[in-house]
Amino acid sequence: MTLPARSRYVVVGAGMHGLSTAYHLAKELRRRGLGSGADIVVLEKSSPGSGASGIACGVVRNNYFQPAMSELMQACVEVWESDPAAYAYNAVGYMALGAPVQEPDLTATYERQERIGYASQLIVGERAVDEHMKALFPDWRAKGVTVCLHEHQGGFAFNIDSVLGLVGKCESEGVSILSGIEVTELQFGSDGAVEALGTSEGRIEVGEQLVIAPGPWAKRFWGMLGLPMTIDIRTPGGDIVEDRPMWTYWNLQEGEIGVDPATFAKADGGAPPVIHLDTDAPLYTDDGALVTDELWGIYYKRDRHGVQGGASPLTVGDEVEIDPYPQTTNVDPNFADMWCAGLSHAMSRFEGCRALYKDARSGGVGAFTADNFPVFDYLKPNVYAILDSNHGYKMIGVGREVAKVLLGEHSSLLYPFRFERFEAGDLHPVSHSPYPWS
Ligand SMILES: Cc1cc2nc3c(=O)[nH]c(=O)nc-3n(C[C@H](O)[C@H](O)[C@H](O)COP(=O)(O)OP(=O)(O)OC[C@H]3O[C@@H](n4cnc5c(N)ncnc54)[C@H](O)[C@@H]3O)c2cc1C
Numbered sequence: 001m002t003l004p005a006r007s008r009y010v011v012v013g014a015g016m017h018g019l020s021t022a023y024h025l026a027k028e029l030r031r032r033g034l035g036s037g038a039d040i041v042v043l044e045k046s047s048p049g050s051g052a053s054g055i056a057c058g059v060v061r062n063n064y065f066q067p068a069m070s071e072l073m074q075a076c077v078e079v080w081e082s083d084p085a086a087y088a089y090n091a092v093g094y095m096a097l098g099a100p101v102q103e104p105d106l107t108a109t110y111e112r113q114e115r116i117g118y119a120s121q122l123i124v125g126e127r128a129v130d131e132h133m134k135a136l137f138p139d140w141r142a143k144g145v146t147v148c149l150h151e152h153q154g155g156f157a158f159n160i161d162s163v164l165g166l167v168g169k170c171e172s173e174g175v176s177i178l179s180g181i182e183v184t185e186l187q188f189g190s191d192g193a194v195e196a197l198g199t200s201e202g203r204i205e206v207g208e209q210l211v212i213a214p215g216p217w218a219k220r221f222w223g224m225l226g227l228p229m230t231i232d233i234r235t236p237g238g239d240i241v242e243d244r245p246m247w248t249y250w251n252l253q254e255g256e257i258g259v260d261p262a263t264f265a266k267a268d269g270g271a272p273p274v275i276h277l278d279t280d281a282p283l284y285t286d287d288g289a290l291v292t293d294e295l296w297g298i299y300y301k302r303d304r305h306g307v308q309g310g311a312s313p314l315t316v317g318d319e320v321e322i323d324p325y326p327q328t329t330n331v332d333p334n335f336a337d338m339w340c341a342g343l344s345h346a347m348s349r350f351e352g353c354r355a356l357y358k359d360a361r362s363g364g365v366g367a368f369t370a371d372n373f374p375v376f377d378y379l380k381p382n383v384y385a386i387l388d389s390n391h392g393y394k395m396i397g398v399g400r401e402v403a404k405v406l407l408g409e410h411s412s413l414l415y416p417f418r419f420e421r422f423e424a425g426d427l428h429p430v431s432h433s434p435y436p437w438s
Helices: 016-031 066-084 102-115 126-136 161-170 217-222 334-344 398-406
Strands: 006-012 039-043 096-097 120-124 147-151 156-157 175-179 181-190 192-197 202-212 230-234 240-245 248-252 254-257 275-279 290-292 296-302 307-311 314-317 364-368 373-382 383-387
Touching: 006 016, 016 039, 016 161, 016 334, 016 383, 016 398, 066 102, 096 102, 102 147, 120 126, 126 147, 156 161, 161 175, 202 398, 217 364, 217 383, 240 314, 240 373, 254 334, 275 334, 290 334, 296 334, 307 334, 373 398
Parallel strands: 006 039, 006 202, 039 175, 096 275, 202 383
Antiparallel strands: 096 147, 120 147, 181 192, 192 202, 230 240, 248 314, 248 364, 254 307, 275 296, 296 307, 373 383
């Protein structure tokens, strides 16, 4: 399909956010009698899912210490649950298991989930957690775990399949998704609004609004918008932290073991929840070599070809060449040893799994904001940005909220993620998790 000369709404990026926005906007336009999907064009430089959405582990969870994240995630899970087949969503649940240092955070998260009606269960105490886990997985043997948040909602989805599910929904609403068109320039009018985009295939005028959802390419668009690469942040106490890089990159280390997926099942034969384990118990390889005696963590889920998951990401700095994606720089050479040792520490069924570790297409770089939380906001009068700070495969519902905002409504779920929070000191609370995304 060729590039039209003009479109009322232009969306850049065919990942989860761009596609979910286009789909929900098309539906809203139709429902309100204000237009249809034919008013929307999605521009994608490669193909749908070729960015972070197509490499994501696919974990869908609500476990966030930050109230705004948790409430937004509840709305996202609602969207996942609305059409599990199209979204390739596996509602298997999610478990966060932690060391004593994480008890207060997970307890607070559980209490909020109770308040907002998100189905979960909290188990506290080493013995109680061990019993809970052994009832599900008789070979559970992790040490030093004193708290477990068992979310009965959430789970995971198959990354590319859910992107294609959204593509199908967009197309059924008449949205055009144009692959192989790279946006190279934003052309501004005198009022600061974007009038047109320069692309690899020519120029397209923006009739009303532009939505940018560029995933890890956020910094590039930040530059095109003429926004500052460093910002001052007001802390909640009122102090100013000067010159913080707006964008930094982390490499998400993920891998896979090639086992029969059926070997990772619950005692009753059912599909296992996604498991995230943090503990300060010493970690050894199956050969008895000490990996670490500090707090460590892994996450893992049953996949189509085995068991997939990861560990803490590594920082990469604020200058990274992203293409070709998935870019994987700064990978710990001991990652596979550590992750497999972690699996074996958790469940005896994984003893010896290091030999089954596969060099699969897994892991990649994510772009994080100055406080590691998303920016969802108008950055120019007609430019709405969905910059999710790498939180957001699971955030399939953000597009539904953005669609409402584009049509003039306020979204209380997105408001806490406005860019002005940095200046206002209205930041999100920080948890004790070693991960930049909890
Ligand atoms: C290894 C890894 C594992 C992850 N695991 C999880 C997880 O388990 N759960 C979770 O919730 N999140 C996870 N994430 C984060 C999640 O993948 C991202 O936050 C989310 O997919 C971002 O979606 P997006 O639509 O913003 O970006 P993307 O999916 O990256 O889509 C952006 C699109 O924009 C296109 N684009 C970029 N520049 C241009 C341009 N100039 N012109 C035209 N098109 C352009 C790209 O080609 C791309 O297709 C993970 C991330 C990584 C890297």
